[in-house]
Every structure is written in C-alpha cells, then in structure tokens.
Amino acid sequence: MPSNNIKFQKLNIATLFLETTDSVEIENIIKEKVKSGGVLFTQYPIAIDLSMCSTAELEKFNFEKISAIAQSHGVLIIGVTSEKIKERIDILNKTKTRFIMTSGSDDNEKSLATSSKESQEVKDVVKTSTSENTQEKTTDVKEDDKNQEHITNESSDLDTDLAANIDPKATYIHYGNVRSGTQIYAENKSLIIFGNVGDGAEIVADDCIFVFGKAMGRIIAGAKNSDSVVYCTNFDPQLISINGTYFTADDIEPKLIGSKVLVSLENDKLKFNNNL
Amino acid sequence: MATENNNIENTPDVVAEAPETNNEQQAETKDMFKDSFNAKIIVVTSGKGGVGKTTSSAAISSGLAMKGFKTVVIDFDVGLRNLDLVMGCERRVVYDFVNVIKGEANLHQALIKDKNNENLFILPASQTRDKDALNKEGVCQVFRELDKMNFEYIICDSPAGIEAGALMSLYFADIAIVTTNPEVSSVRDSDRIIGILDSKSRRAEYGLEPIKPYLLLTRYNPQRVEAQEMLSKDDVVDLLSIELIGVIPESESVLKASNSGKPIIYDKESEAGQAYQDTIDRLLGEEKPFRFIELPKKGLFARLFGKK
Numbered sequence: 109m110p111s112n113n114i115k116f117q118k119l120n121i122a123t124l125f126l127e128t129t130d131s132v133e134i135e136n137i138i139k140e141k142v143k144s145g146g147v148l149f150t151q152y153p154i155a156i157d158l159s160m161c162s163t164a165e166l167e168k169f170n171f172e173k174i175s176a177i178a179q180s181h182g183v184l185i186i187g188v189t190s191e192k193i194k195e196r197i198d199i200l201n202k203t204k205t206r207f208i209m210t211s212g213s214d215d216n217e218k219s220l221a222t223s224s225k226e227s228q229e230v231k232d233v234v235k236t237s238t239s240e241n242t243q244e245k246t247t248d249v250k251e252d253d254k255n256q257e258h259i260t261n262e263s264s265d266l267d268t269d270l271a272a273n274i275d276p277k278a279t280y281i282h283y284g285n286v287r288s289g290t291q292i293y294a295e296n297k298s299l300i301i302f303g304n305v306g307d308g309a310e311i312v313a314d315d316c317i318f319v320f321g322k323a324m325g326r327i328i329a330g331a332k333n334s335d336s337v338v339y340c341t342n343f344d345p346q347l348i349s350i351n352g353t354y355f356t357a358d359d360i361e362p363k364l365i366g367s368k369v370l371v372s373l374e375n376d377k378l379k380f381n382n383n384l
Numbered sequence: 385m386a387t388e389n390n391n392i393e394n395t396p397d398v399v400a401e402a403p404e405t406n407n408e409q410q411a412e413t414k415d416m417f418k419d420s421f422n423a424k425i426i427v428v429t430s431g432k433g434g435v436g437k438t439t440s441s442a443a444i445s446s447g448l449a450m451k452g453f454k455t456v457v458i459d460f461d462v463g464l465r466n467l468d469l470v471m472g473c474e475r476r477v478v479y480d481f482v483n484v485i486k487g488e489a490n491l492h493q494a495l496i497k498d499k500n501n502e503n504l505f506i507l508p509a510s511q512t513r514d515k516d517a518l519n520k521e522g523v524c525q526v527f528r529e530l531d532k533m534n535f536e537y538i539i540c541d542s543p544a545g546i547e548a549g550a551l552m553s554l555y556f557a558d559i560a561i562v563t564t565n566p567e568v569s570s571v572r573d574s575d576r577i578i579g580i581l582d583s584k585s586r587r588a589e590y591g592l593e594p595i596k597p598y599l600l601l602t603r604y605n606p607q608r609v610e611a612q613e614m615l616s617k618d619d620v621v622d623l624l625s626i627e628l629i630g631v632i633p634e635s636e637s638v639l640k641a642s643n644s645g646k647p648i649i650y651d652k653e654s655e656a657g658q659a660y661q662d663t664i665d666r667l668l669g670e671e672k673p674f675r676f677i678e679l680p681k682k683g684l685f686a687r688l689f690g691k692k
Contacts (some may be wrong), residue, residue, distance in 0.1 A: 191573075266682065285625050286579075287575050287578050287579025287580075288573075288575040288576040288579060288581065289546075289575075289576040289580070290571055290577050290579045290583075299676055303625075304623075304625060306572075306575040306579070307575070308572055308575065308576055310581075322623075
C-alpha cells in the first residue's frame with residue numbers, strides 16, 4: 109500500500125442526477141432525499157451529475173452555495189461530474205466548481221491493468237460504500253486534485269491517441285499455453301491465445317483478448333479502449349477486467365464457468381453473453 | 385506467490401512489440417554454455433515441496449543404472465541435503481558438490497559409488513554451505529568432467545521452489561520430470577515450473593529445442609479420485625498439457641524404503657516400485673499401459689455379499 113503518496117483509485121460514489129441548478133429547488137430535493145433515502149445520504153459522501161442541465165444552467169451553478177445548503181442538511185457533496193465533462197470543464201472552472209473526471213482517463217486504466225494489488229484495495233473500498241437505494245445511479249469516479257491539470261490537458265487527446273496507436277490489423281497471437289507466473293502484455297494491440305491460460309498467469313491487452321482454450325488466469329483487456337471485448341471458449345478466470353471495470357472469480361455467475369462467453373463493457377458494467 | 389513474482393520479474397515476460405531481452409544476456413556469456421553435452425541431463429523438479437522429487441530421483445537413477453547405463457545422480461538442495469539418506473550412502477560422504485565446484489576436491493574424490501549397482505554414482509550436496517555457493521560456470525564445469533568420464537545420464541534432484549537452487553538444477557537440462565501430486569496446489573506450482581523451464585533454461589536462452597517436460601504423478605490414490613477428493617490423471621494432464629510418463633500410487637513401502645536407504649524401485653513387490661519400473665521403460669521409449677490407476681474391481685461374490 110502506498111503511504112503518503114497520491115494514487116489514482118476507482119471508487120464507487122452515489123451520484124445525484126440533477127435537472128436544475130436552482131439552489132431553492134436543489135434544497136427541496138435534498139430535503140426530500142434525506143427524508144426518504146435515510147442513511148445513504150448522510151453517511152456517505154455524494155457527487156452531483158449535471159449532464160441533464162444545459163450549459164446556461166451550468167453557468168449559474170454556485171457550487172459553494174449548494175454545498176453549504178447540503179451540509180446544513182447533513183449531506184456532503186464532494187464534487188460535480190457530467191457527461192462530456194471535458195467540454196464543460198471551462199464553465200465549471202469559471203464557477204469554481206470542484207469537478208470529478210469520469211472514466212476514460214488512460215493513466216488510471218494502465219495502473220489497474222498492470223497492478224494487481226491496487227485492485228484488491230479498490231474492491232475493499234467498493235464493498236463498504238455500495239448503494240442500497242436504487243433511485244440513485246452509481247457511477248465510477250476518479251479524483252486526484254494534484255493531477256487535474258494533467259488530465260484536462262491530455263483527456264481531449266486521448267481519443268485521437270487511441271485511434272493513432274491501436275493498429276487493428278496487428279494482433280499479437282500467442283501459440284501454446286500461457287504458464288502460471290507468466291505475464292503477457294499486448295501493447296496497443298489485441299491479443300489472441302491459442303492454448304490454455306494457466307491459473308497463475310496474467311494476460312493484458314490494450315484492446316481485445318480472445319482465448320481459444322481454458323482461460324483460468326487474470327484477463328485484463330481494454331487497457332486503452334472501453335469498447336474492447338473478451339471472448340473465451342472455456343471461461344474460468346481468476347479476474348476479468350475491461351477498461352478497469354473488473355469482476356473476480358467470486359463475482360461471476362456459476363452458469364458461465366466453463367462455457368463460451370463473450371464479455372463486453374456497457375455503461376461501465378461488465379456484460380456476459382454465453383448464448384453464442 | 386505475489387512476493388515471488390516481485391523477486392523474479394517485474395516486467396511482463398512477453399511484450400508484443402519489445403525485443404527479446406535474452407539477446408543481451410547471450411552477448412555477455414558469449415556462447416559459454418551453448419555447446420551441448422554428451423550425457424542426457426534430466427532434472428527432477430516440481431515447484432512444490434514434498435511431492436516425491438528425491439524419492440523419484442533415487443528410483444529413476446537406480447532404474448537407469450539397472451538397465452546398464454552409467455548414471456550419476458546429483459543433489460542440488462544445498463544446505464538441506466537428503467538424497468544421500470534415500471540412497472543409503474549418508475555414512476560415506478567425504479566431499480560434496482560445492483567442494484568440487486570450489487576446487488577443494490576433485491570429482492573422483494566426491495563421487496560415491498552406489499552399494500546396489502556399480503553403474504550408479506551419487507554426488508551429494510553440501511550440508512553446511514548454502515545455495516549461493518552454486519554458480520552456472522561451476523556446474524557447467526562439473527558436467528563437462530562427467531561427460532569425460534563417459535556418464536550417459538545425469539539426474540539432477542532439484543530443491544523445492546523457484547529460487548536459485550531450483551533454477552541452477554534445471555538450467556542445463558534436456559529432459560524435465562515434473563513431479564506432481566494430484567491436488568490443486570501442486571498442479572498450480574507445477575504449471576509455474578513448466579513456465580520457468582520454457583523461459584529460464586539454457587535451451588530457452590540459446591533458442592535451442594526446448595526442454596522436453598514429462599509429467600510424473602506421484603502419491604496417486606484411485607479411491608480418492610473416485611470419491612472426487614483428488615484430481616484424476618486425465619484432469620492433471622488436461623491442466624498441465626504435458627506428456628504423462630508415470631503414475632506412482634500412494635504406498636506405505638515408500639517410507640520404509642527411504643528409512644532403509646534402498647530406493648523403492650528395488651522393492652519388486654511394492655506397487656510404487658513397479659510403477660517406477662514402468663516409468664523407466666517409458667522413458668527409454670517403450671510403450672507401457674498405466675497400472676494402479678483404477679480401483680480393483682469387485683469380484684462376483686464380493687458384489688453379491690456386499691463385501692467392501
């Protein structure tokens with residue numbers, strides 16, 4: 109565990125989706141949620157998602173005032189997020205709003221893709237703050253004050269970097285078994301394995317992963333692409349991850365084990381298809 | 385397992401676009417180890433401890449000697465030697481492997497002649513030094529001398545684990561006998577060691593034909609396999625994808641043999657001894673069906689009267 113260091117983490121935070129930025133209306137919403145939502149709102153910090161607000165409304169958003177109002181009702185708002193946040197960052201900066209980047213930052217993907225220890229830390233955090241109230245959507249958010257400048261400058265370049273670097277024609281093909289203790293990293297490519305992946309092995313790809321054999325180890329795909337997929341003819345991994353969103357063996361439905369499975373990422377959730 | 389990974393490699397073994405790092409090592413050693421040996425070098429390894437490596441090394445080397453081949457068996461477990469006990473020569477040890485590498489004794493002085501077979505010699509490990517005393521150059525030198533003495537088989541009894549001692553024992557091997565118990569942790573460790581055979585051996589480094597791995601299943605208990613407590617031989621072969629060379633059944637006679645200092649293969653009545661004999665035959669190219677892998681079928685009377 110890193111000490112006295114800042115590290116990226118993927119955390120689950122209950123997010124309140126707002127259609128308005130008017131402070132009176134927001135106060136009413138918060139009052140109502142606290143009344144009905146119970147422990148969720150007052151025990152865990154929340155984020156606010158302003159995707160549904162127009163740019164004009166966004167410009168009127170007064171983060172400090174809203175935070176204060178929320179705090180008076182016992183609610184802690186840690187920041188604001190939104191779809192297309194990269195485009196809205198200028199406005200958010202002007203209104204002195206603390207904003208949270210949504211998934212897509214490639215530094216974080218790489219750190220999850222190549223570090224196994226962090227995954228366990230993240231999992232522990234996730235387990236303690238899952239939402240029980242289904243009214244609020246949970247989104248994965250990452251926050252790092254120190255690196256905000258770094259992210260905002262590079263995030264718009266991410267998509268073009270990706271397109272420039274991933275060469276769909278050059279797929280790394282591995283013939284034979286991948287033995288326990290072995291790591292394979294297909295950089296800027298997809299990965300195909302003709303053989304078994306041993307239960308102590310780790311295969312990582314920036315794009316897709318296909319295993320024609322028993323897939324028993326750690327499968328980490330989409331390190332640089334959230335549209336990546338994973339396909340295994342005999343699905344039984346220790347850990348499966350696409351673009352940072354992962355399931356361990358425990359999380360996988362038993363009926364999927366041992367069958368042909370196609371895994372993809374939809375709305376930041378892993379989707380498993382075994383009707384192939 | 386996580387900490388072992390950190391000690392050995394921090395970078396992925398294979399990166400799609402990166403050149404092989406072995407090339408740099410090759411330039412340094414300047415083909416020092418590239419020449420092959422006349423003798424066939426067999427390493428008996430496993431990864432996991434306590435599965436039957438030393439018992440198997442003793443049995444296999446004795447078996448080859450019985451077939452007429454001049455054989456030497458070397459204990460690579462520096463500091464924790466026990467091959468000499470199993471071979472029954474612990475009271476005749478004067479010099480050991482490390483003495484020879486350090487030039488403190490020559491090979492003739494250190495090699496112990498086996499009391500059961502004149503074709504077999506034992507090179508014991510040091511009890512007082514540790515594994516840092518071993519190095520590739522020293523081991524290579526010893527092997528070349530053994531070649532000159534016309535040895536036909538060199539059996540290396542590997543220590544458990546994947547650290548220096550184990551790596552040293554497998555480095556020069558041509559054949560590997562991966563000893564595995566039919567249970568999950570042993571299978572996983574064996575998978576790991578097979579990966580290491582594929583990447584850290586002399587043959588892998590010089591791009592020669594890779595080490596031929598064989599699976600030796602030890603302590604096999606057909607009753608527990610039937611009860612689904614143990615993996616079956618087919619399960620293990622499936623998981624490891626290497627050729628099966630022998631199945632040694634669990635047998636009380638193994639303990640007796642190691643206590644008496646006479647390798648199990650001499651015990652013609654023991655099932656384990658017979659299974660080792662079959663293994664030697666297969667190693668030498670003969671096809672032999674696998675015995676002792678099924679529960680003895682109940683006879684008609686036993687079934688009628690419900691005898692267990």
